[in-house]
Amino acid sequence: MRLEHLHPKGTRVVIGTLAFPREDIVAFARDFDPQPFHLDEEAARRSLFGGLCASGWHTASGWMKTFVAFWTEESRRLAADGIVPPKLGPSPGFRELKWLKPVYAGDSITYAVTFLSARAVESRPGWRMNTILCEGRNQFDEDVIRFESSVIEFV
Amino acid sequence: MRLEHLHPKGTRVVIGTLAFPREDIVAFARDFDPQPFHLDEEAARRSLFGGLCASGWHTASGWMKTFVAFWTEESRRLAADGIVPPKLGPSPGFRELKWLKPVYAGDSITYAVTFLSARAVESRPGWRMNTILCEGRNQFDEDVIRFESSVIEFV
Numbered sequence: 001m002r003l004e005h006l007h008p009k010g011t012r013v014v015i016g017t018l019a020f021p022r023e024d025i026v027a028f029a030r031d032f033d034p035q036p037f038h039l040d041e042e043a044a045r046r047s048l049f050g051g052l053c054a055s056g057w058h059t060a061s062g063w064m065k066t067f068v069a070f071w072t073e074e075s076r077r078l079a080a081d082g083i084v085p086p087k088l089g090p091s092p093g094f095r096e097l098k099w100l101k102p103v104y105a106g107d108s109i110t111y112a113v114t115f116l117s118a119r120a121v122e123s124r125p126g127w128r129m130n131t132i133l134c135e136g137r138n139q140f141d142e143d144v145i146r147f148e149s150s151v152i153e154f155v
Numbered sequence: 156m157r158l159e160h161l162h163p164k165g166t167r168v169v170i171g172t173l174a175f176p177r178e179d180i181v182a183f184a185r186d187f188d189p190q191p192f193h194l195d196e197e198a199a200r201r202s203l204f205g206g207l208c209a210s211g212w213h214t215a216s217g218w219m220k221t222f223v224a225f226w227t228e229e230s231r232r233l234a235a236d237g238i239v240p241p242k243l244g245p246s247p248g249f250r251e252l253k254w255l256k257p258v259y260a261g262d263s264i265t266y267a268v269t270f271l272s273a274r275a276v277e278s279r280p281g282w283r284m285n286t287i288l289c290e291g292r293n294q295f296d297e298d299v300i301r302f303e304s305s306v307i308e309f310v
């Protein structure tokens with residue numbers, strides 16, 4: 001089964017929710033983005049953000065984490081129904097990533113994907129390139145991250 | 156001092172090198188991208204990649220890690236020379252991120268930034284929006300990641 005048949009164009013699919021507790025925000029920031037507003041409550045309060053918030057790369061990586069869990073479960077579900085799941089490959093990249101609002105300590109982000117389009121890859125017979133819209137919203141239903149990703153599919 | 160004066164348009168500045176040992180690749184993947192080719196040597200060998208390689212989000216977060224270290228040092232250096240360093244703010248996002256080649260266990264990625272343009276932000280007096288090209292190359296001088304980032308500056 002192809003991805004474009006599993007999720008018809010324009011259908012928004014919620015893939016899961018990830019919590020951003022303070023400890024996780026600080027742990028990610030220590031490793032990859034040690035700026036004061038990601039590390040220290042007091043410094044964050046005095047910053048443009050007004051409170052401790054996650055590195056944008058943490059929010060983006062959280063989308064991947066949620067997608068991998070979702071896709072693993074989705075593939076299992078399809079296989080249990082006797083359907084061969086779409087065989088997804090790596091992503092060559094993405095477009096127009098926007099961090100729309102900060103993700104503060106204690107926020108929960110619900111991620112979603114919307115299938116946008118699919119096309120054959122001329123140089124690689126049997127490969128298709130899918131474009132999906134990836135989004136994350138906080139518990140107040142405010143958009144915090146959005147980007148368009150390309151995903152290879154083997155057919 | 157404005158960023159555009161510190162780094163003239165088109166000047167490519169190497170910001171540092173980050174090693175990707177197997178342990179770091181697996182640790183990041185366990186947290187955020189637990190796909191077989193990021194976790195398990197044998198599964199990776201049988202995959203499209205042919206060997207254990209880093210999550211693309213790890214490679215991207217590595218750019219941030221390297222940039223924060225570079226910018227901290229650069230600000231210190233300017234201040235020591237009596238120059239007020241550019242006051243950079245958060246990034247609203249970026250464009251056209253491309254993962255050009257896998258980053259394999261044992262690779263070292265040298266990251267660079269090239270200053271592309273700056274403009275006033277009409278809705279926010281005193282804010283400027285800078286566009287920078289961000290790149291990573293491996294030890295064989297092959298490009299592995301490239302994206303264009305926006306960075307707010309307060310003047």
